[in-house]
Amino acid sequence: MSSVLTKFLRYVAIDTQSDPFSTSFPSTEKQRDLSNLLVVELQEMGISDAHLDAFGYVYATIPATSTKADVPVICFCSHVDTSPDVTGTNVKPLVHSNWQGEDLVLPDDPAQVIRLSEHPDLAGQLGNDIVTASGTTLLGADNKAGVAEIMAAAEFLMKHPEIPHGNIRILFTPDEEVGRGTEHVDIEKLGAVFGYTVDGETVGTLENETFSADGATIQIQGVSTHPGFGKGKLENALKIASDIIAALPKDRLSPETTDEKEGFIHPVHLEGGQDQARIDFILRDFTTIGLRQKNEWLKKTMEQVLLRYPGSTATIQTTEQYRNMKEILDKNPEVVTHAMEAMQRVGLNAQLRSIRGGTDGSRLSFMGLPCPNIFAGEHAFHSRLEWVSVQDMEKAVEVLVELAKVWEEHA
Structure with a gap:
């Protein structure tokens, strides 16, 4: 089983649903259950500064391996919470190996069926391994796919110090789904110049524009x-x-x-x-x-x-x-062009897209951290029909590793 899949299956089993009517921060304490686990896993990788702050944010640094002194510090960011729209309690992830185009009937509620005719992005997944929930909950690929991908990329880079890269900051946020994900982010403490949320949909896409x-x-x-x-x-x-x-x-x-x-x-x-x-x-x-x-x-x-x-x-x-993050990203074109280059290097047909929604990157961009959104492979999010491809998650890990190299090479 791949590293990213192992991590993903572990993370989605933890209920991290946020609450739009809560006045606390994070809006639900159970989000810390996953965040605390992430800190432990990061520290086990050798990332010694990984920690959870008082607001429920995870901060960590993959130390630089480059001999260059001027490599910009970049940040990879995902959110740990899942949508309030559908329950995230007792998620039972299912891996449908070597999918051949058949309807995916979710066993705990057979009325929930993922059909190729209704999910056109499945057309590119023949032979791949599709992860779904069991029919009574969401899966949580939004955004635990992104969390798992960042964690797998961090693990790979820590095991391969021969790969030259600058300092890479990791940020895991709570409460993105209720619009409060960046409310208490300490940009000065984060110390990054450019950032990337890993919270997008179709493999090979980069979103540089939001509502x-x-x-x-x-x-x-x-x-x-x-x-x-x-x-x-x-x-x-x-x-x-x-x-x-x-x-x-x-x-x-x-x-x-x-x-x-x-x-x-x-x-x-x-x-x-x-x-x-x-x-x-x-x-x-x-x-x-x-x-x-x-x-x-x-x-x-x-x-x-x-x-x-x-x-x-x-x-x-x-x-x-x-506000639409394109206003900021257009002033910092390298944050987009470097990501497109990384995608092309790993064999993807990189595509720019607009989001009919927002990400933490929208607010981070206006807080001083230009931050487009990289695909995570999540589909049909906020629903019981949510799904993600293992191969898409693995490709996202490749992109993050390559992106670290691109920034170092262009420094």
């Missing part, structure tokens, strides 16, 4: 009275909220009707009663101007709905979440 993202909250104050005497008086805040949601376009501006470079307005949470209600939205676009337009559209929709409820009021508050 720009805002959150928006509408707070509604209705008119409450006894429903038995409500005629002409009652203005139900929940109905107002429902009308606002119902006014969203049915054929555009939603996740289910957009792709490629199209953005959206997406309600993610509704709570309240007849007196007060609250709707939480996420706004996504590839430009800040596009985000601003979506916020204005949502505000106007809210105001138009309120015209039917003269006694009620509502406010909208928008919060910046992250």
Whole structure:
């Protein structure tokens, strides 16, 4: 069994699901279970400075082997938490060896079937070994595939000091899935000049562009009275909220009707009663101007709905979440070109892609660490149909090792 697969199977068995409603950091203490294990394993490799800080971040350094003094310090980063969307408790990973195109029926819930017709990236996996969960949980390849790949690359580099490279910093973050993965990263302590998150999808892809993202909250104050005497008086805040949601376009501006470079307005949470209600939205676009337009559209929709409820009021508050990392990466082209070169060297047809989402790299880039996203091989993430190819994970390890060499050679 390959080193990266052994590590991956061990890591996915540890429940690290994050919690978007928690006020603690990390949002769940169980994320530390994996982080503590990673520190132990790094130290066993001979990486003596590996440690877990008070916020649940793992920091470590693969020491330089190059005789050059000016090799830039790079960072490899992945997140340990898994999505709150599907349970990560009692994950039972299954390895489907030498896959030949058949449907993958997940045994703990046979209604969960991974079909080639529905997962086109499987077309390139004939003869490979596919890892899935058993049908009742997610797998956790997002992002434990990336964690395992960084760990396997670190192990390889520590065993082969003859490979010249500069200092390589390792960063494992909690709470990426709930948008807080970089909240307490100490950039000065990290000490890297450039970084790479290992959290992408298809083998051979490098993502240099993300959504720009805002959150928006509408707070509604209705008119409450006894429903038995409500005629002409009652203005139900929940109905107002429902009308606002119902006014969203049915054929555009939603996740289910957009792709490629199209953005959206997406309600993610509704709570309240007849007196007060609250709707939480996420706004996504590839430009800040596009985000601003979506916020204005949502505000106007809210105001138009309120015209039917003269006694009620509502406010909208928008919060910046992250911005398109391409703004930073375009100013630091070598961080992208070196990664593309590393992929080509290991026989991949390197491709640049945009992410319809965000990564820790989005925020790290604006914190001073230009940080594109390298493929990890994860597919159908945030679902019970999540899968990853062993061969893709092994290829990601090769890319990370080669990337360390590329930076040293160009120094």
